[in-house]
Structures are given as structure tokens and as C-alpha cells.
Amino acid sequence: MKLAIVITLVSIMQVSATTSLGQKVSVKTNKTEIKKVLKQIENEGNFRFLYNSDLKDLKNKVNFNAINWTIGQSLNDLFAGTNLTYKQLGGNLFAIISTNEVENDKIAITGKIVGDNKEALSGASILEKGTNNGTFADNNGNFKITVDKNATLVINSIGYESTEVKVAGKAIIDVQLSLAVKKMDEVVVIGYGSASKRDLTGSIVKISGKEVADKPNTNPVASLQGKVAGLSVVNNGTPGAAPDIRIRGTISIGSVRPLYVVDGVFNDNIDYINPNDIESIEILKDPSSLAIFGVRGAAGVIAITTKRAKAGQVVINFNSTYGFKKLVNKIALVSGEQFKTLYEEEKVNIGVTSPFDYSNWTANTDWIDAVTRTGTFSNSNLSIASSTEKNKFNFGIGYTGDEGLIKHEKLERFQLSFNDEVKLNKAIKLGVNFNATRQVNPYNATYILDQARKVIPLVSDGTIAVKAKNPYGLDSTVQNLYYELPSIQNSGVVNPLIQLENEWNKTKSIEYRTVGSVFGEVNFLRDFTFKASFYADISNVNTRQYTPMYNAYDAAIKRPFLYSRTTTISESDQSYKKFQQDFILNYRRSFGDHSLTAMAGWTTYYYGNFNRSAAARQSATGAAIPDDNRFWFINNGFTDPTTKISNSDQRERTTASALLRVLYNYQGKYYLNAS
Numbered sequence: 001m002k003l004a005i006v007i008t009l010v011s012i013m014q015v016s017a018t019t020s021l022g023q024k025v026s027v028k029t030n031k032t033e034i035k036k037v038l039k040q041i042e043n044e045g046n047f048r049f050l051y052n053s054d055l056k057d058l059k060n061k062v063n064f065n066a067i068n069w070t071i072g073q074s075l076n077d078l079f080a081g082t083n084l085t086y087k088q089l090g091g092n093l094f095a096i097i098s099t100n101e102v103e104n105d106k107i108a109i110t111g112k113i114v115g116d117n118k119e120a121l122s123g124a125s126i127l128e129k130g131t132n133n134g135t136f137a138d139n140n141g142n143f144k145i146t147v148d149k150n151a152t153l154v155i156n157s158i159g160y161e162s163t164e165v166k167v168a169g170k171a172i173i174d175v176q177l178s179l180a181v182k183k184m185d186e187v188v189v190i191g192y193g194s195a196s197k198r199d200l201t202g203s204i205v206k207i208s209g210k211e212v213a214d215k216p217n218t219n220p221v222a223s224l225q226g227k228v229a230g231l232s233v234v235n236n237g238t239p240g241a242a243p244d245i246r247i248r249g250t251i252s253i254g255s256v257r258p259l260y261v262v263d264g265v266f267n268d269n270i271d272y273i274n275p276n277d278i279e280s281i282e283i284l285k286d287p288s289s290l291a292i293f294g295v296r297g298a299a300g301v302i303a304i305t306t307k308r309a310k311a312g313q314v315v316i317n318f319n320s321t322y323g324f325k326k327l328v329n330k331i332a333l334v335s336g337e338q339f340k341t342l343y344e345e346e347k348v349n350i351g352v353t354s355p356f357d358y359s360n361w362t363a364n365t366d367w368i369d370a371v372t373r374t375g376t377f378s379n380s381n382l383s384i385a386s387s388t389e390k391n392k393f394n395f396g397i398g399y400t401g402d403e404g405l406i407k408h409e410k411l412e413r414f415q416l417s418f419n420d421e422v423k424l425n426k427a428i429k430l431g432v433n434f435n436a437t438r439q440v441n442p443y444n445a446t447y448i449l450d451q452a453r454k455v456i457p458l459v460s461d462g463t464i465a466v467k468a469k470n471p472y473g474l475d476s477t478v479q480n481l482y483y484e485l486p487s488i489q490n491s492g493v494v495n496p497l498i499q500l501e502n503e504w505n506k507t508k509s510i511e512y513r514t515v516g517s518v519f520g521e522v523n524f525l526r527d528f529t530f531k532a533s534f535y536a537d538i539s540n541v542n543t544r545q546y547t548p549m550y551n552a553y554d555a556a557i558k559r560p561f562l563y564s565r566t567t568t569i570s571e572s573d574q575s576y577k578k579f580q581q582d583f584i585l586n587y588r589r590s591f592g593d594h595s596l597t598a599m600a601g602w603t604t605y606y607y608g609n610f611n612r613s614a615a616a617r618q619s620a621t622g623a624a625i626p627d628d629n630r631f632w633f634i635n636n637g638f639t640d641p642t643t644k645i646s647n648s649d650q651r652e653r654t655t656a657s658a659l660l661r662v663l664y665n666y667q668g669k670y671y672l673n674a675s
Contacts, residue, residue, distance in 0.1 A: 023047075023092075024068050031061045037078060038096070047071060050089070051096035057082040058096075072135035076144040085146060088132060108146045111173040113137045113155060121177060124157040129164065205285070209278035209307065216321050216379045218402050218411060220275045221245060221260075221302060228283050237327075239375075239402040239411035239442045242269055247285055247300030258300040259293060263433055265517060265535045266296070266580055266605060270304065272437040272513045274398040274415045276319065276381040279307045291675035292661055306433070308421065309387035309394050320380040327372050327405050336364035336457045343488065360555040361458035361486055370461035371452045371496055375403040392421040406448050408504035412440040429521040434514075441509035441541075451496040459483055461497060464553050468560035471549035472624055481553040481560055498552050498563060506546040508629065513539035529586040537578040544632045545570045549624060567625040570615040571634055577608040584659075593667045601659040607652065614646040 025045040029037060035058040038049045051058065060082060066074045075086050075094070087095045113124040120141030127134035128145070129152040137143045147153070153165045153173065160177035167173065205228050215223040222243045225233040232246040247258050260267040282303040284290055290297035309315070334342065340358065347353075383396035398415040414437070421431040463480035470477055482498045519533040552563035584601040616639035618625050625631055625638040634644065664672040
């Protein structure tokens with residue numbers, strides 16, 4: 001996990017560096033001191049230069065004519081023939097230094113970047129590997145850069161394969177890039193089928209399963225953050241919570257969330273998938289790719305293909321990861337003294353003259369730190385895959401443990417996956433997929449951070465040991481109690497630790513989910529394929545929550561009091577059922593310069609959501625509900641029937657759709673996609 005974090009940070013720094021070095025400036029001047037030219041560049045491009053004014057060469061007068069040059073080109077040209085060079089400190093900030101201060105193992109390199117046909121590649125990026133030092137090729141493909149003599153240059157240009165070149169002390173390096181032909185021949189998943197990228201006119205991005213597994217998360221799509229242009233991934237930090245996904249912004253039609261398609265199954269939640277079982281993820285972003293899905297694909301589609309065994313292999317694989325996560329960019333809260341100053345100013349402004357006794361409130365608490373922690377993440381997976389000429393088999397089990405940033409939040413998930421594909425003969429193929437998940441959901445602490453940021457810093461986040469009455473009996477014991485908030489605290493705000501520390505282990509929420517499919521495929525008349533698929537997704541979430549009685553301490557009156565005065569029980573049961581049937585006929589034919597792929601189909605989809613919930617309090621005259629999970633049920637003999645509240649609801653919907661798609665190309669140059 002640590003390595004993954006380092007790589008991510010380096011990637012961010014590289015993007016920042018190349019972006020700054022690629023900004024354009026236009027400055028024209030004659031017989032002007034270099035120092036003054038730098039000032040003009042600052043004014044032109046919002047750059048900042050730091051330097052020692054005693055550097056002699058800064059007073060050299062030069063003729064400088066930069067017309068729409070990058071900052072890297074401009075500085076290289078400006079300092080040519082001098083003992084000056086530059087170092088990027090970050091963003092638009094540069095240090096101007098003497099070359100005598102630079103180590104002797106640096107070398108100035110010039111070169112040219114061209115394509116397959118020796119055409120100049122304007123805008124190609126040149127980066128010193130492992131650093132932030134980079135530049136761009138000009139309109140003629142030429143570049144200048146100063147790097148370590150033993151450095152490696154990484155050259156990239158859109159539509160071409162990335163190339164690495166070792167400097168090895170060479171002062172002139174010319175590079176020819178190759179077209180990314182392999183990427184064009186790559187097969188990608190589209191609606192109800194697959195196709196070669198070169199046959200598509202739409203925008204589809206493919207991410208390999210390895211890229212997902214290398215960045216472990218409880219939800220696979222969270223690993224796409226920063227990997228796809230136009231894809232926004234926002235995690236709320238709660239273990240197991242699905243991230244907020246936006247593909248090319250927010251839409252006004254249908255759901256704002258993308259549609260997930262896993263091995264052909266429509267879904268709105270894919271946390272049941274083990275990231276290590278993913279072969280690839282395709283993001284479909286444009287209208288031509290999404291039309292086949294109708295209004296359900298209006299917000300984009302994320303298609304996931306799970307792993308199948310490779311031919312002739314028997315592979316047993318085990319991997320385990322462990323990592324840490326910590327809150328960053330934390331809200332800066334005022335200190336205790338700063339709060340007192342602000343509060344006294346407020347009193348003057350609103351005309352309050354009565355003093356407040358601060359003697360009982362002397363802490364200096366950062367309440368964000370008080371309720372958060374460094375969370376841990378662990379993921380272990382075992383898989384067995386086998387393949388013969390007629391059978392492909394894959395089996396996997398996995399465990400995920402995810403501690404949240406808020407204290408006591410923890411998710412545990414156990415996963416099992418199985419798929420088998422049998423080829424009966426050259427024409428007929430049968431297959432089955434099965435996934436099962438058992439998940440222990442975390443305590444719902446979403447309110448904690450919002451409460452914590454509002455608590456004044458003068459209140460201690462610790463406990464005080466005092467003798468207090470046992471809420472469940474007549475005896476008194478020494479208890480460690482959290483502090484009630486003072487009277488100057490805003491109304492509606494509570495000490496979040498009182499509820500968190502007393503209730504975090506009083507909720508039991510377990511989710512079971514089973515997703516499966518079977519299919520049959522027949523090839524006939526050489527060019528035709530018919531496939532029938534049947535899918536089912538069934539899940540159940542059972543939650544029981546107990547609210548105990550507990551005490552808190554009031555520092556103003558210096559004594560404990562009963563904070564939670566009664567015991568309650570709540571139960572809920574949520575069930576989801578989804579069924580899908582697909583009947584797809586494909587035709588594929590090439591003749592002469594023409595290539596045609598056509599698909600026609602019929603699909604049905606059913607969704608049902610069934611909810612039941614109930615809650616009750618203890619009897620007003622009877623004993624409290626015991627703090628024992630054996631009694632955390634509505635009809636436990638301790639609840640008051642008159643306080644029982646129950647609710648149930650049911651939602652169902654069904655759709656049936658006819659499908660048609662045609663992919664045509666002529667000579668591999670002219671393409672038509674219609675859905």
C-alpha cells in the first residue's frame with residue numbers, strides 16, 4: 001500500500017511539472033537585461049522566479065524573441081551562452097541558479113521527435129524518468145532539456161506508443177515513435193457483445209484488471225480514480241460505501257449514476273465483486289456507445305468482465321495486501337484561546353455583559369482528531385483456474401477487512417466466486433457464473449464528523465472517573481464518563497464521543513448477496529451466433545440496533561447524569577431481487593473491402609425491493625431491555641407493545657426491450673456505427 005501511495009504522488013507531481021513547463025508565453029525585447037526579461041515573463045504567464053541578484057549573468061543584455069513558446073523553451077533559449085540554468089520548485093515557481101551550482105553529471109540534450117512517416121510530432125512530451133523535469137517538443141518536433149548523464153527519457157505523444165530512451169551521455173537524441181496499433185486492435189466490451197476498438201466510432205476506455213487489483217478498495221470502481229479522463233470518483237470514506245461516480249458530469253435524464261454491466265448483468269452496485277476476479281473494465285462514455293442501453297445508459301456505462309482461465313493452464317494464485325489510510329487536508333479548527341477571543345468579541349457585538357466561567361473548560365481539543373484515526377485495510381484472495389480445450393474453470397475466495405477513518409467503523413466481507421464454461425462441440429457452448437458475499441456492515445457514524453467540527457475546543461475529549469448510578473440497577477460504580485457540552489455551545493450540537501463510544505457495538509447489520517447466471521451459445525450457418533442468458537441477483541440486509549442507557553458528566557455542576565434515559569430496539573429487513581433474460585443473435589461477415597457485424601436481440605429485466613422495519617421502547621413500568629444481543633428483537637418480552645412502530649413497503653418494476661446494432665467499415669478507413 002505504501003508503494004502505491006508513493007507512485008500516486010509521483011504521478012501527480014509529474015503531471016504538475018509537465019503542465020507548467022508546457023504553458024506558453026510570448027515576449028519580445030531587444031538589448032534587455034536577463035533580469036528584466038524574467039520580469040516580463042512573470043507578468044506574461046503568471047510565473048515566479050527566485051534568484052540571487054548578485055548572479056553576474058542576470059545583467060547580461062540579450063535580444064529575446066519568444067512567440068508562443070513554452071516556458072521550458074523560453075528559459076533554455078534565454079540562458080543559452082550564460083552560466084545560468086533553472087530548477088522547477090513546483091507549479092509555476094522556478095529557481096534561477098548558476099550552472100556552477102549544478103552537479104557535473106548534468107548534460108544539455110537537444111533532439112527531434114518524429115512519427116512513423118518521419119513527420120514532426122508537435123507537443124510530444126519529454127520527461128526525465130523518476131523526476132519532475134520535463135518539456136514539450138515545439139511545432140517542428142524539436143526539444144531541449146538538461147538531464148542527468150545517466151538518465152532515461154520517457155517520450156509520449158497521443159496515438160503513439162510510449163518510448164523510453166537511455167541518455168548514456170549523448171547530447172543529441174532523435175526519437176521515432178510507433179503508432180499504437182495494438183490498442184486499435186484491442187477487443188473491448190460493448191452493449192450485449194464485444195468488438196475491436198478500430199471498428200468503433202465511440203469513446204470507450206479499457207482498464208486492465210491488474211490496474212484495479214494493484215490499487216485495492218472495497219468497491220472496484222473506486223480504483224478507477226485518476227485513470228480515466230472525464231471520470232469523477234468521490235469516496236466518502238465510509239467502509240464499503242459505493243463511491244459517487246460521474247462520467248462527463250451530471251445529467252438531467254434518469255439516474256445520475258452510471259449503469260454497471262457485469263458479464264452482461266445490469267446492476268447499480270458491484271461491491272460483491274472481488275477486485276482480483278476482474279479481467280477488465282470498460283468505460284462507455286459517448287452516445288454511440290450508450291444508445292443500445294436506452295435511458296438507463298444516459299449517465300454512462302461501466303462494463304466489467306470477470307476472469308476466465310487461459311487455455312492450457314492450471315494456475316493457483318494467492319495474494320494478500322495490507323495498507324493504511326489517513327485523513328488529509330483536514331479542516332483547520334481554532335484553538336481554545338482563539339475561540340475565547342472570538343466568543344468575547346461576539347458578546348460585545350450582541351451586547352452581552354455577563355461573564356462566562358471558563359474555569360471548568362480549559363482544554364484545547366481538535367475535535368476532528370478526537371473522532372478519527374489511522375485506518376487499516378487488508379485484502380486476501382485465493383484463486384484456482386484450470387483450462388482445457390473443452391472446459392474453462394475458475395474458483396476464488398476472498399476476505400476484505402476495512403477500518404474507516406472514524407473510530408470503530410469496520411467492514412468485513414467474505415466473497416466466493418465460481419465460473420465454468422464447457423464447449424460441448426464446435427457449435428455449442430454452455431456456461432455458469434456464481435458469486436456469493438457475506439458482509440458485516442460497519443456502525444453508521446456518518447454524523448460524527450459533522451458534529452465534531454462544531455464542538456468548541458474548550459471541551460475535553462477525554463473521560464473523567466466518577467462514581468455514578470448504574471442505569472440498569474440500584475448500585476453505584478466508578479465509571480469513566482465523557483463530558484456534556486457547556487451552555488455556550490450552539491444548540492443542537494452534542495459531544496459526538498458520548499454516543500459513539502456507548503453505541504458503536506450495539507448494531508448488528510449483516511448482508512448476504514448471491515449473483516448468478518447461466519447461458520447457452522450456438523454457432524450456425526458459419527456467420528451466425530445465438531446466445532440465451534438468464535441472470536439472477538438476490539440480496540438481503542438484516543439490521544438490529546439497540547440503544548442502551550448510559551451516563552455523562554456535567555462539568556458545570558460537577559456531577560454525572562443519565563444521558564440516555566431509556567432503552568429501545570429497532571429491526572429492519574431489506575430484500576432485493578433482480579432477474580434478467582437476454583436473447584441475442586449476432587451476424588459477422590467480411591467480404592472484399594467490406595466488414596459487417598450486426599446484432600439483434602430481446603431482453604427483459606425485473607427489479608423488486610421489499611422492506612420491513614419495526615421499533616419499540618422498553619415498558620414505562622417494566623425493566624430495561626438487557627444489554628445482551630440475545631434480546632435485541634422487537635418481541636423480547638421487555639418492550640412496550642403500545643410504543644411499537646412498524647412499516648413495510650414494496651417496489652417493483654419490469655422492462656422489456658428490443659435491440660438492434662450495426663457496425664460497418666469499408667477498407668478499414670470508413671466506419672458506420674448504428675444502434
